[in-house]
Amino acid sequence: MKTELMSTVFLSEKRKMALLMLLEGPATVDEIKDSLTGTTSAIMAQIKILIEEGLIEQKEDKYGLTFVGRIILKKVKPLIEALNILEENKEFWGTRDLSGIPDLLLDRIGDLGKVMVYEPDLNHLFEPPKELLTSLKETKNACTFYSYFCPSCPNNYSELANKEVKFDLILTQSVYERLRDEYAEQYNAMMRSANSNLFVCDDNIIKLGALSITDNLMLIAFFNKKGIFDHKKVISFEDSARKWGKDLFEQYKEMSEKVK
Structure with missing residues (x-):
């Protein structure tokens, strides 16, 4: 389970960026698409994976982090930000x-x-x-x-x-x-x-x-x-x-x- 969740977060830039965006609050697929690069179908494919792994959920027309997703992202966000600084x-x-x-x-x-x-x-x-x-x-x-x-x-x-x-x-x-x-x-x-x-x-x-x-x-x-x-x-x-x-x-x- 640990490996699956880590892979879900880190092996796709789109998934990682979508999760970071949703840490700020729920968003529609169009809002997620506007903050990322890619077609609606490509974004939806990543959203589907995040839902299957229990990291996000859909309520009406918006997607938001689950409790599990929020716990993980609050821990992972500082690591992602540090990697961004150091790798650049x-x-x-x-x-x-x-x-x-x-x-x-x-x-x-x-x-x-x-x-x-x-x-x-x-x-x-x-x-x-x-x-x-x-x-x-x-x-x-x-x-x-x-x-x-x-x-x-x-x-x-x-x-x-x-x-x-x-x-x-x-x-x-x-x-x-x-x-x-x-x-x-x-x-x-x-x-x-x-x-x-x-x-x-x-x-x-x-x-x-x-x-x-x-x-x-x-x-x-x-x-x-x-x-x-x-x-x-x-x-x-x-x-x-x-x-x-x-x-x-x-x-x-x-x-x-x-x-x-």
Whole structure:
């Protein structure tokens, strides 16, 4: 029975996608067809299999998950989402050091949804992606962590401070000291703002390159498995990714000390 159910869910992309759709609520065959690719007869063939396996049922003109189907899909959905994330950029994820992510958040890696992997050319190696710069100009809230010195960080965040944008900025000790000692004007602007908070953590306590969450995106940058920061970054505009990023940021905040 286990093998049959697993095969039913995973051996057909149409069945898998139909089940995920029905997890959101019952739908007609036309609504299912609109969300998938294929003819009505092809969709009905998959629906018939799902009914025979006891995963969905028909009530009037709509199809919905059975209790068994809902139990299975609630467990399977995170796995499907994680596979979608990891398979789409298999080479990238296979070379990343993910030790900076707690197990509970690794279990939710599928929350990142549809992502883009940003890899700058040599002329823009030390510049943040334009998507992040644009978002910072428009956002009303920001949470950012850096374990390396980003040349544009002092100006970007002093501008946010001058606009009284609410933000939390976590820096490693060495990065913080450089900001404080070499960019006094920008540092003082951040410290004067009632809406900006600076936090400092030990240089070796957080094994991550960078993390930024704004009102419309989440950006994260990992070291590779050799411990080298190669400037590759992941960007997602999904609400679930922003929630995932905020949960990670809050854990980092607990490992940091606020600058007063």
